[in-house]
Amino acid sequence: MAGKRRQFGRVRKLPSGRYQARYVGPDGALRPAPDTFRTKREADDWLADVQTELRQGDWRDPDAAKVPFEKYASAWVAERPLAASTAELYEILVRVHLVPTFGRLTIADITPAAVRTWRRARLDAEVGLTTVAKAYSLLRTIMGTAVEDGLIRRNPCQIKNGGTVNTPERPTASVLDVFAIADASQPRYRALVLLGAFCALRWGELVGLRRRDIDLDEGVIRVRGSISELNSGKRIYKAPKSEAGKRSVAIPQSVLPTVVDHLRQFAESGADGRVFVGAKGATPRRNHFNGLWHKACAEVGVEGLRFHDLRHTGNTLASYTDANTRELMVRLGQSSTRAALIYQHGSRKREREIANGIDAMIVDALKRRPRSKGHGRGTTD
Template identity: 85%
Template sequence: MAGKRRQFGRVRKLPSGRYQARYVGPDGLLRPAPNAFRTKREADGWLADVQTELRQGDWRDPDAAKVPFEKYATAWVAERPLARSTQELYGILVRVHLAPTFGRLSIADVTPAAVRTWRLARLDAGIGPTAVAKAYSLLRTIMATAVADGLIRRNPCQIRNGGTVTTPERPTASVLDVFAIADAVQPRYRALVLLGAFCALRWGELVALRRRDIDVDAGMIRVRGSVSELNNGSRIYKAPKSEAGKRSVAIPRSVLPVVVAHMKQFAEPGADGRVFVGAKGATPRRNHFNGLWHKACKTAGITGLRFHDLRHTGNTLASQTNASTRELMTRLGHSSTRAALIYQHTSAIREREIADGVDTVILEALKRRGRPKGHARDTED
């Protein structure tokens, strides 16, 4: 009796004794399995899986995923509508962190195990956790596009929180610390320090300010964009990442006289004149200012404080004013509640005020109800 004729694919026994499975794909090409099978049953099972994929519309062209990772990743970065600084960062991450390991592999050969091994090796080699997290996040995003393109079925980046890194709590300068640094720095940068702290402006936003952006009569600063420095030394002006970044920030009244004096003495003339310029008339560079910053901090007796930490100070102070989450988001220039909630939750002074308020309610309720038996607080401390 003749055996039952196969309806899908073909299986043949090789001279080695193993079995080869082949099938005709939707494109009409005869496609072999990527490897031979030990038994005929295993070959039949593989063909059954392929047939199920075809019926469910999950079939992937195995040749499409043979594109080398480096070629695919480089094209991915080039094709994205990214800011120049972001495009430059992604290019470095691909070239320095991803290509040395995955560059010659095909997209299909980047497996979860390979990703885990790569990440651990980078960390063991002493690469900073932040750099590794950024590289992993980029790898995950690139491979997600490969899934969307139909090259692979599943993203191999499966490490939980692999793209996040826990950074130590940054120091918060006190109001007196900020003024001490402002008094110690070169006079032309005094207003920059105060605005960085008490208006919570970023470095790039500060050096991008023009005269037309500051209304001294109303005491308001309009943030329109920022200056970004590229690795090759060039600088570009860019709009905020989101509409929330375009905002108006009020200047504290105690700081306004310093700003007015700065505009008269140091800012360039004309509505388009730059508010902050160096001694030689150029837009201040971050690396040059850092030297002046460290010198001023040393004079003021303050250590371990970065200029960007001034923004942390300003945001923390704002969180202590009973500002709502939406109000903090507006002042910070964020489109999500995450950053605002961080400052609301990490303000120790405000947290104590809230806790004390809750404690007052508890004590008043206990007085009206009568102290429960066995209550620990029978006497005042």
């Protein structure tokens, strides 16, 4: 009795003795299986799987995923509305850390094993943990888009916590250490140090301040944006990443006179005048200031403290005022939920109370001089 005629696809035996399976795709093109099969049964099973995919709407054009990773990744970065600093970071990660390994491979050829091998090689080459984590996260996101585009079925980036780095907790400075470093700094940067600590402002937010951003009557700083410096040296002013970044931060009363003196002596005139300018009239650059910072820290015997650690210091001080998590998020300009943004609009009174609490710690510490040497985990001597 004659066998039942095949309804989907064709199988033929090749001169080599192996079997080839082919079918007509939804686009009308004849699609051969990527490999030949040892038996006719294996070829039949493969065609049955393809037919199931077509019926369930899961079929993917096998040629679509043949695009080289370098081409796909470059287009991925170019098509997204990224901030200039983020676009620059992604371009570097793709060019330096991803393309050398995956550039010539097609999207379909990148496997979980290949990703694991790449990550291990990066770590063995003593590339920084943070850099490897950022490169892995970008790779995972790009390949996730390939899944959404229907090019591949599954993201090959399957390493648990591959995009996270467990960094050691940074030190906090004592109140007296902060004042000592500020006093040892150049006079034009004294207010910058104090505001970095006691208002927990970022470097970019500080150097981006204009006179109109400081309300001396209310004693608050209104953060509207920040200065970002690219690797090329170009600096750009950008708005905060989220609405929570736009915030009003109360200045402790003990710091306010320093701010007043600074505006009188060093800030540019006019509402749009820059609050912090260098000796030659330019916006301070981070790498130049770092040299001055390390010199001031060494002079007063504080070791291992970065300027950004002042922000951690400010957050720690604020937490000692019994500020709750949401209030700390508001003060720091961070948010992960919509509720945090809603709460921000009604928090001015509480923000002043937090600043007053920090001020009380400043006053208490200044009364108990002389200052102890070094920095510690706490906030007072």
